[in-house]
Amino acid sequence: xxxxxxxxxxxxxxxxxxxxxxxxxxxxxxxxxxxxxxxxxxxxxxxxxxxxxxxxxxxxxxxxxxxxxxxxxxxxxxxxxxxxxxxxxxxxxxxxxxxxxxxxxxxxxxxxxxxxxxxxxxxxxxxxxxxxxxxxxxxxxxxxxxxxxxxxxxxxxxxxxxxxxxxxxxxxxxxxxxxxxxxxxxxxxxxxxxxxxxxxxxxxxxxxxxxxxxxxxxxxxxxxxxxxxxxxxxxxxxxxxxxxxxxxxxxxxxxxxxxxxxxxxxxxxxxxxxxxxxxxxxxxxxxxxxxxxxxxxxxxxxxxxxxxxxxxxxxxxxxxxxxxxxxxxxxxxxxxxxxxxxxxxxxxxxxxxxxxxxxxxxxxxxxxxxxxxxxxxxxxxxxxxxxxxxxxxxxxxxxxxxxxxxxxxxxxxxxxxxxxxxxxxxxxxxxxxxxxxxxxxxxxxxxxxxxx
Ligand SMILES: NC(=O)c1ccc[n+]([C@@H]2O[C@H](COP(=O)([O-])OP(=O)(O)OC[C@H]3O[C@@H](n4cnc5c(N)ncnc54)[C@H](O)[C@@H]3O)[C@@H](O)[C@H]2O)c1
Numbered sequence: 001x002x003x004x005x006x007x008x009x010x011x012x013x014x015x016x017x018x019x020x021x022x023x024x025x026x027x028x029x030x031x032x033x034x035x036x037x038x039x040x041x042x043x044x045x046x047x048x049x050x051x052x053x054x055x056x057x058x059x060x061x062x063x064x065x066x067x068x069x070x071x072x073x074x075x076x077x078x079x080x081x082x083x084x085x086x087x088x089x090x091x092x093x094x095x096x097x098x099x100x101x102x103x104x105x106x107x108x109x110x111x112x113x114x115x116x117x118x119x120x121x122x123x124x125x126x127x128x129x130x131x132x133x134x135x136x137x138x139x140x141x142x143x144x145x146x147x148x149x150x151x152x153x154x155x156x157x158x159x160x161x162x163x164x165x166x167x168x169x170x171x172x173x174x175x176x177x178x179x180x181x182x183x184x185x186x187x188x189x190x191x192x193x194x195x196x197x198x199x200x201x202x203x204x205x206x207x208x209x210x211x212x213x214x215x216x217x218x219x220x221x222x223x224x225x226x227x228x229x230x231x232x233x234x235x236x237x238x239x240x241x242x243x244x245x246x247x248x249x250x251x252x253x254x255x256x257x258x259x260x261x262x263x264x265x266x267x268x269x270x271x272x273x274x275x276x277x278x279x280x281x282x283x284x285x286x287x288x289x290x291x292x293x294x295x296x297x298x299x300x301x302x303x304x305x306x307x308x309x310x311x312x313x314x315x316x317x318x319x320x321x322x323x324x325x326x327x328x329x330x331x332x333x334x335x336x337x338x339x340x341x342x343x344x345x346x347x348x349x350x351x352x353x354x355x356x357x358x359x360x361x362x363x364x365x366x367x368x369x370x371x372x373x374x375x376x377x378x379x380x381x382x383x384x385x386x387x388x389x390x391x392x393x394x395x396x397x398x399x400x401x402x403x404x405x406x407x408x409x410x411x412x413x414x415x416x417x418x419x420x421x422x423x424x425x426x427x428x429x430x431x432x433x434x435x436x437x438x439x440x441x442x443x444x445x446x447x448x449x450x451x452x
Contacts, residue, residue: 010132026096034102042079061086069358093128126157131174142301146228178211179228181235201231247315253282284437285322285364287353323367329452342376350417358385
C-alpha cells in the first residue's frame with residue numbers, strides 16, 4: 001500500500017520534472033494527432049519518444065523523414081536533434097514520465113464504436129507502468145471511456161498492482177490518469193496549434209493538475225474540467241455542433257437549388273450579422289476521422305441510458321445523402337447534354353475529404369467514385385495529394401491520379417475537393433461540362449457549369 005505522502009511526493013516530483021522540462025514524454029500513435037503533438041513537446045525541449053505499431057512510420061521517423069504533407073521532414077530532423085526517437089518497443093514505457101495516447105477510434109461495420117485500438121494500447125502499456133506516471137488519453141471517444149475502459153485495463157494488466165489515483169484517495173493510487181481531447185482543424189493555417197486552448201479532465205484533482213502542467217508547457221491556455229467524462233463530452237459537443245450545422249446547411253442548399261437561390265450568397269450575407277450566427281458551408285458530404293464518426297460514439301453510449309440522440313441521427317441521414325445528391329446531379333448534367341451516365345467519361349477532381357490536406361479517411365469522394373462506377377460511368381480522378389488510391393477500410397479502388405492536361409476528353413468533370421492547386425477558370429474553359437459541389441467556380445460566368 002502506498003501512503004498519502006509517497007503519492008504526494010511522486011506527483012510533486014513529476015510536476016517539478018514537467019516544469020524543468022526534464023520529464024520524458026511518450027506519445028503513442030504517430031499519426032495526424034500524435035506526431036505534431038510529439039513535435040510540439042520536442043520544440044519545448046522535452047525528451048520525447050513516439051510509439052507506433054506501424055514499422056514504416058517508425059523507420060521514417062528514425063530516418064528523419066515525414067509522411068504527413070503538412071509536416072516538413074526538417075521538423076522531424078530538428079526534433080531528432082532534441083532527442084526525439086520513435087519505437088515500437090513498449091518496454092520503453094517504463095522510462096516515460098507522461099504517456100499520451102493518440103490512437104484511432106473508428107466505427108465498426110455496424111457503425112458502433114471500435115475501441116480496439118485503445119484497449120490494445122492499454123494492454124500493451126500496462127505491464128510497463130510504474131508508480132508516479134501520468135497517462136492521458138487524447139483519442140476522441142464517448143464519455144466514460146477513460147474511467148470505464150482505459151483505467152480498468154491499466155489496473156488489471158500492470159505487473160505490480162498499481163492503481164489509478166481517484167478522488168484524492170491516494171492511499172492505493174500511484175499513477176495518474178486524465179483525458180484531454182485534441183481539437184485541431186487539419187489544414188487550418190489561421191490559428192497556431194498552441195493557441196487552441198487545451199481542455200483537461202483528470203480522474204482526480206492531482207491528475208488534473210499534472211495534465212494541466214504538462215499541456216500548459218506547450219499550449220498557451222488549459223481549461224480544466226471536473227472529470228474525464230466532461231472532457232470527453234466537450235469534444236463530442238464540439239463535433240456534433242459542426243455535424244448538425246453542416247447537415248442543416250446541406251438541407252437548405254438542396255431547397256435553395258430547387259428555389260433558384262444561391263445558398264453561398266445567402267450564407268455570406270447572413271454572416272455579416274455580428275452576433276448569433278456562425279457560418280457553416282454545404283458540400284458533397286462529410287469526411288475525415290472526426291465529424292462523420294464521433295457523433296455516433298455518443299448515440300451508441302446514449303442507448304445505455306435509454307436515450308435517443310435525434311439530432312445526431314437526422315444530421316447523419318442528411319449528410320450521408322449528399323454524395324448521392326452529387327451523383328444525381330452528374331446524371332442530370334449529362335442528361336442536359338443528351339448523354340447517359342452509363343458509358344460517359346467522368347473525372348472526379350479531388351479525393352481528399354477537404355481542401356489542401358492529404359487525408360482520405362471517410363472522404364465523400366470515395367462514395368462518389370463508387371456510385372459513379374456502379375452507374376456505368378468510366379471514372380477517373382485527380383488529386384495532387386493522392387497519386388494512387390488503393391484499398392481502405394470501406395473501399396478498394398486501385399486507381400491512379402489522372403493528369404489534367406486533357407480535360408476535354410471527359411464528358412463531365414466533378415469538383416469534389418477544391419484544392420488551392422486547381423486552376424478553376426482553366427478547368428471550366430477546358431472541360432465540356434463541370435459539376436461543382438464546392439462553389440469553387442464562383443464568379444466564373446460559363447454555361448457548362450452546374451452547381452450542386
Ligand atoms: N486527425 C484529426 O484531425 C483529429 C482531430 C481531433 C481528434 N482526433 C482523434 O485523435 C485520434 C487519433 O487520430 P489520428 O488522426 O491521429 O489517427 P491516425 O490514424 O493518423 O494515427 C493513429 C496512429 O496510431 C497508431 N496505432 C494504432 N494502434 C496502435 C497501438 N496499439 N500502439 C501504437 N500505435 C498505434 C497507428 O499506426 C497510427 O500511426 C482519434 O481518436 C481521432 O478521432 C483526430
